[in-house]
Amino acid sequence: MTILAIDTSNYALGVALLEDNQILGEYITNLKKNHSVRIMPAIQTLMKDCERVPADLTKIVVAKGPGSYTGVRIGVTIAKTLAWTLQIPLVGISSLEILASGTGRYFEGYVSPLFDARRGQVYTALYQFQNGNLTTVEQDQLVMLADWAGKLTELSKPILFVGNDLPIHRAKIEELLGTKAIFASITEHNPRPSELALLGRDIQGEDIHSFVPNYIRLAEAEAKWLEAKGKISNG
Incomplete structure (x- = not known):
């Protein structure tokens, strides 16, 4: 089994190859650059360096959001295209779950990954490792911090916070939670695509045609368009 994992759901871009029980390779950057231009060259470089070709792949695992509307869409579109072309399974994993999986494995408490959603809001969820398995305590949501x-x-129990947007909200978290709040190291804030591959390894593939990202909320431009058409209320 050779799995390609793709994550473009936020500023961090990551791809990884997992073969059986070994991570063959992993590529991560955290740059404010166009994912649509960089993701395919990243995949091609990783495949070449690991001496694998598309025909070797047996599953695609993608970060399905929440996160950047454009970033999520890019990753999911490429993942669906590859899965359809190669006729292999496609699995989507929460972008928040990837962060939690990469940091909370040896933490005796809860893990709250977060992405900034502006205006005092965050995308977040709550996880906990039990008997070595990551369990969801609170589902992905958009909420005021x-x-x-x-x-x-x-x-x-204490709560471990993780995510590249943590500096935006750290002071408020410390004010409200005090010593109950623990903060991950800066080396842990980038979601690891290898964790994404591992999370999706044993999950059954989804229907490619009906697979959709988890934006949680509409992009602002789309929401305004629908509002103008009278399809959603101002509330």
């Missing part, structure tokens, strides 16, 4: 932190004060 203050409301989320208030909810977490009710937990009896």
